Amino acid sequence: MTLEVLSGNRAQSEAVRLARVQVVAAYPITPQTTIVEAIADHVAQGRLAAEFVRVESEHSALQVCVSAAALGARTYTATSSQGLLLMHELLHWASGARAPVVMGVVNRAVAPPWSAGADHTDSLAQRDTGWIQFYAETNQEVLDTVLEAYRLSEDRAVRLPAMVCEDAFYLSHTVEPVEVPTAEAVDAFLPARVGRGILVPGVPSRLGSFTGPEDYVRFRREEAAAMARVVPTLRVVEEEFCRSFGRTLGGPVVPYRLEGATTALVTIGTASTTARGVVDELRRQGRAIGLLKIRLLRPFPEAEVRAALEGVDRIGVLDRAWTFGPTGAVAAEVRGALYGAPRRPLVTSFLAGIGGRDVTPGLVRRAVERLDVGSADDGPVWMDLEPLPEEVVRG
Amino acid sequence: MAKLTLPPEEWVRSGHSACPGCAPALALRFLLKGLGPRTIVSIPACCWTVIATPYPTTALGVAMLDTPIESTGASISGLRAAADALGLSDLNVVGVAGDGGTADIGLQSLSGMLERRTNAIYLMYDNEAYMNTGVQRSGATPWHAWTTTTPVGPRARGKAEPKKDIMGIVLAHRPVYAATVNPSFPEDFLAKVEKARDLVGPRFFQAITPCPPGWRYDSSETVEVGSLATETGLFPLYEVEEGRLRITRRYGRLKPVREYLQKQGRFGHLTDPEIDAIQSRVTARWEELLRSERTSAEGRAQPPATDQAPTAAR
Ligand SMILES: Cc1ncc(C[n+]2csc(CCOP(=O)(O)OP(=O)(O)O)c2C)c(N)n1
Numbered sequence: 091m092t093l094e095v096l097s098g099n100r101a102q103s104e105a106v107r108l109a110r111v112q113v114v115a116a117y118p119i120t121p122q123t124t125i126v127e128a129i130a131d132h133v134a135q136g137r138l139a140a141e142f143v144r145v146e147s148e149h150s151a152l153q154v155c156v157s158a159a160a161l162g163a164r165t166y167t168a169t170s171s172q173g174l175l176l177m178h179e180l181l182h183w184a185s186g187a188r189a190p191v192v193m194g195v196v197n198r199a200v201a202p203p204w205s206a207g208a209d210h211t212d213s214l215a216q217r218d219t220g221w222i223q224f225y226a227e228t229n230q231e232v233l234d235t236v237l238e239a240y241r242l243s244e245d246r247a248v249r250l251p252a253m254v255c256e257d258a259f260y261l262s263h264t265v266e267p268v269e270v271p272t273a274e275a276v277d278a279f280l281p282a283r284v285g286r287g288i289l290v291p292g293v294p295s296r297l298g299s300f301t302g303p304e305d306y307v308r309f310r311r312e313e314a315a316a317m318a319r320v321v322p323t324l325r326v327v328e329e330e331f332c333r334s335f336g337r338t339l340g341g342p343v344v345p346y347r348l349e350g351a352t353t354a355l356v357t358i359g360t361a362s363t364t365a366r367g368v369v370d371e372l373r374r375q376g377r378a379i380g381l382l383k384i385r386l387l388r389p390f391p392e393a394e395v396r397a398a399l400e401g402v403d404r405i406g407v408l409d410r411a412w413t414f415g416p417t418g419a420v421a422a423e424v425r426g427a428l429y430g431a432p433r434r435p436l437v438t439s440f441l442a443g444i445g446g447r448d449v450t451p452g453l454v455r456r457a458v459e460r461l462d463v464g465s466a467d468d469g470p471v472w473m474d475l476e477p478l479p480e481e482v483v484r485g
Numbered sequence: 486m487a488k489l490t491l492p493p494e495e496w497v498r499s500g501h502s503a504c505p506g507c508a509p510a511l512a513l514r515f516l517l518k519g520l521g522p523r524t525i526v527s528i529p530a531c532c533w534t535v536i537a538t539p540y541p542t543t544a545l546g547v548a549m550l551d552t553p554i555e556s557t558g559a560s561i562s563g564l565r566a567a568a569d570a571l572g573l574s575d576l577n578v579v580g581v582a583g584d585g586g587t588a589d590i591g592l593q594s595l596s597g598m599l600e601r602r603t604n605a606i607y608l609m610y611d612n613e614a615y616m617n618t619g620v621q622r623s624g625a626t627p628w629h630a631w632t633t634t635t636p637v638g639p640r641a642r643g644k645a646e647p648k649k650d651i652m653g654i655v656l657a658h659r660p661v662y663a664a665t666v667n668p669s670f671p672e673d674f675l676a677k678v679e680k681a682r683d684l685v686g687p688r689f690f691q692a693i694t695p696c697p698p699g700w701r702y703d704s705s706e707t708v709e710v711g712s713l714a715t716e717t718g719l720f721p722l723y724e725v726e727e728g729r730l731r732i733t734r735r736y737g738r739l740k741p742v743r744e745y746l747q748k749q750g751r752f753g754h755l756t757d758p759e760i761d762a763i764q765s766r767v768t769a770r771w772e773e774l775l776r777s778e779r780t781s782a783e784g785r786a787q788p789p790a791t792d793q794a795p796t797a798a799r
Contacts, residue, residue: 112570113563141566146597150559153552153594157527157563160550163570165563179553287567289548291576292522298551299540 091275091335096268098261101229102168102194102254103128104268105236107138108276109192112163112283115143115154120206121262122170122196129166148173152180152191159189160297162287164240168194170258172201174212178219184251185220185313187297188288190243191251192236193221197359197410198258199445207446208258210359210411214387214419220313222252222320223388225358229266231385232256234331234339237271237280241327244283247319257410258446260360271335279334317389324386340383342391345398347373348380353461354399356382356407356424361442361449365408368454379458384420392427399428402435406461408454409470410443417469425467439469447474490672492518494546501544503536506704508694508711509610510536511668513545513581516608516690519678522547524577525568527561529591530554531583532617533610557582558594561605577682578605584625585615588651599658599687606681606688609651612696620699624649629759631751632699643754652691656725661686664724664733667693669711673722673733680724693720701750713745718771723778730781732774742767 096104102125106114114133116126132138141158145151148169155165169177174195184191199209213223224239226232232254239252256262288297301309321342328339344362347369348354355365362383369381382398384391399405405428409418416422417439425437440457443449453473460471496517503510509532517524525548528534534551538544552560557580568576580598587595587609595607614632615621622632627648631637635644655663662681666674674692681688693714697704714720718739723732742764746752755763 113566115559115563115566139570141570143562143566144601145559145562146593146600150556150562150594150597153556153559154563154566157550157552157560158567158570161525161564161567161571161573163567165567180556183553289525289550291525291548291568291573293548294543294546296537296540296543296545296549296551299537299543300534300551301540305540 091272092270093267094270095265096229096233097124097263097265098226098229098232098256099124099196099263100128101233101268102236102256103132104270105233106166107132108271108273109164109237109240109280110282111138111140111166113141113143113155113158113165114167115145115151115165116167117145117148117151117169117173119148119170119173121198121258122168122173122194124262125168125194148176149180152177152184155191156180156184156187156189159191160187160287160289162283164244164283165191166193167191168196170196171198171212174216175200178216181216181219181221183298186309188249189251190240190249192239192243193251193253194236195253195255196258196262197255205445206258208260208410208443209445210255210409211413213253213255214411214413217388217419220250220317221388222250222386223255224252224385225255225387226261227360227362227383229261230268231339232261233268233270234335234337237276238327238331238339240280242320242324245323245327247323248316250313250316250320255359257360269337275334279330320389321386321391321394340385341394342384342386343394343398344383344385346381346383348382348398348402351378351380351401352403353377353379353458354382354402354405355379355454355458356384356405356420358384358387358420359410361408361410364449364451365454368451368458371451372458387420387423390423390427395424395427396431399435400431404461405435405437406440406457407437408440408442408449408457410449412441412444412470421469436464437467438464438471440471440473442473444474491675494518494521496522496546498544498546500538501536502538503532504698504704506697506707507532507536508668508696508707509533509583509612512608512610512666512692512694515668515671515674516579516581516678517545517547519675520577520579520682523575524579525550525564527552527557527564527580529557529582529586530617531586532612533581535617554586555590556594557586557591557607558596558598561607562598562601562603565603565605580605580607582609583616584609584611584613584651585623588649589624592654596658599655599660599689603687604685606690608690608692610692610694612694612699613648614699616696616699625651628763629752629755631754637754642759643751655689658687659728660689662688662724662726663690665691665693665720665722667711667715667720667722669708670715670722670734677724677733699751701753702748706748710745710748713740713748716740717742717745718767719745721771721774723774728781730778732778739768739771
């Protein structure tokens with residue numbers, strides 16, 4: 091193992107090299123570009139023995155991966171924002187064809203208006219496409235989660251594609267020390283994917299057939315069952331990960347100082363780091379507050395969320411996207427998970443960091459203050475814009 | 486007894502669900518006869534999705550991958566990449582798609598795969614409309630043909646625009662091999678498939694494939710309608726290899742296009758002047774083709790490439 095100073099994008103490309111991915115296909119989009127540039131260099135320098143297919147669109151990138159996976163190859167692509175949106179139809183094809191593609195997603199705002207800033211709209215808009223979705227907080231998590239994602243996606247119990255999401259610029263272009271495991275250690279944790287394609291050359295077989303209603307629903311139900319096996323399989327994979335590399339990944343949700351907490355913040359991605367700092371500060375002031383970071387958004391770890399937030403009265407969920415529902419998307423998931431809880435806490439939906447706005451400690455503190463007032467579920471509260479005084483007292 | 490000139494093995498099996506007289510079914514039948522069982526076929530949304538029969542059966546004796554309608558070019562690039570990565574170098578990677586899935590919505594991924602020099606065979610079966618969805622116009626629908634979205638009435642004469650020139654588009658990419666084929670001429674079809682099979686790089690076929698319900702003729706007449714397409718010069722059979730164009734079925738005198746057009750309900754509304762206009766265009770194009778054959782023999786079949794690097798396979 092070596093300690094290296096890597097950006098999130100570099101962490102993705104190092105993980106791809108270590109995973110010995112066999113087919114890579116990608117189309118450039120800021121801020122994903124440095125991932126695939128580094129992979130192209132790995133291939134050119136002979137550090138990675140992969141077929142790199144330079145496609146003419148993200149749509150084709152994902153089709154290349156889905157088709158290659160059908161024959162049994164380990165595949166990777168990466169994209170962001172508009173590119174992910176263009177892939178939408180193929181996202182369903184990947185999960186429906188049970189193709190264990192792993193995709194790096196650099197979360198970037200969606201146009202119009204154009205913006206390259208961090209925003210989760212792109213991947214949240216794909217949460218119903220049958221993909222596993224991880225959101226990373228650090229570059230170490232990026233590297234580790236890509237390796238974990240291959241194990242999980244290729245597991246016979248799962249066989250579903252996975253996105254490893256990282257915030258644009260906060261992770262993609264920011265460097266941090268990252269422990270890079272040795273090739274031998276990764277080979278032991280993640281052996282080659284061999285002979286596990288659904289299509290077998292020379293054998294009459296078909297993937298993606300035409301079905302009637304009797305069979306269609308069976309395929310969907312099987313996919314749902316595979317999704318339900320993600321969390322239990324993840325536990326096994328993470329135990330092995332810990333044994334192999336001496337690091338923990340944290341499971342589907344990562345609770346922080348939630349013991350005895352009556353207030354909790356819920357985050358995904360890099361806002362978690364800031365929120366953790368604010369929790370520490372408020373704990374020092376004697377406030378019973380904690381944080382729940384959600385790493386795995388699909389499948390949504392409902393039971394884990396409910397267990398972690400048991401005993402909490404007020405919850406503030408930070409969403410870095412506006413998805414035009416009644417609340418932020420993550421907030422809606424959290425509310426849904428808690429609706430049937432014996433003691434249902436109040437959940438406020440905060441929108442923070444949209445389009446690359448900074449989620450500052452001050453912003454998080456103001457969100458907590460806001461949580462103290464009101465006696466009903468609240469939000470969405472647009473934290474990036476100055477809150478009007480009447481907005482603060484309403485509720 | 487006549488000598489059997491085609492390989493006897495069938496890879497399109499009986500029990501498929503094509504309409505009676507379906508030429509797209511014949512096109513894949515002949516293609517697979519020439520390629521054999523070490524073949525994987527990628528097929529997008531089109532009539533063949535249905536012809537191959539619903540889950541859990543398959544009409545093909547080889548592996549088949551279904552994809553979205555616009556993906557065939559990318560899909561065969563992916564299959565080839567995987568085959569190479571997994572050491573399956575003997576595998577014939579094949580894409581088969583309709584004219585809509587190729588010349589319209591799939592044109593980008595076709596262009597991508599040709600430009601990437603993907604080592605694969607792409608066959609476009611040209612039934613000249615979106616047939617699976619019920620005979621809507623595609624870019625490959627010919628001038629003045631009736632379709633459900635180009636109806637005929639006091640203010641409309643069928644499709645207002647001429648047929649898209651897919652071979653021109655493909656040839657501009659300088660594939661290793663490209664040819665027109667016609668299921669009504671199986672020996673010519675097979676000879677071209679066998680030649681293409683042994684080449685390395687992007688290879689393309691345009692197959693004319695009459696469709697009884699879409700073209701509105703009796704299903705017993707598919708082979709005859711198909712033959713007339715070539716014998717009238719509307720769909721000449723030729724191949725282009727390394728820039729050399731060769732006409733593979735040569736006619737001293739072409740039959741009048743009227744014979745072809747009048748067999749089909751989709752052209753039933755055509756007036757004599759309209760038929761004459763088609764005739765003069767077809768005659769001119771045949772002359773053009775003969776000229777291209779001569780100039781290509783002198784190495785001038787195509788305009789100079791923008792990039793003179795060798796167009797090797799990848
Ligand atoms: C993105 C998308 N748009 C539309 C369709 C509907 N569709 C299914 S088959 C088809 C017709 C395809 O026509 P063509 O490629 O010419 O093949 P044919 O049906 O004639 O065999 C269409 C439009 C689809 N499957 N996907």
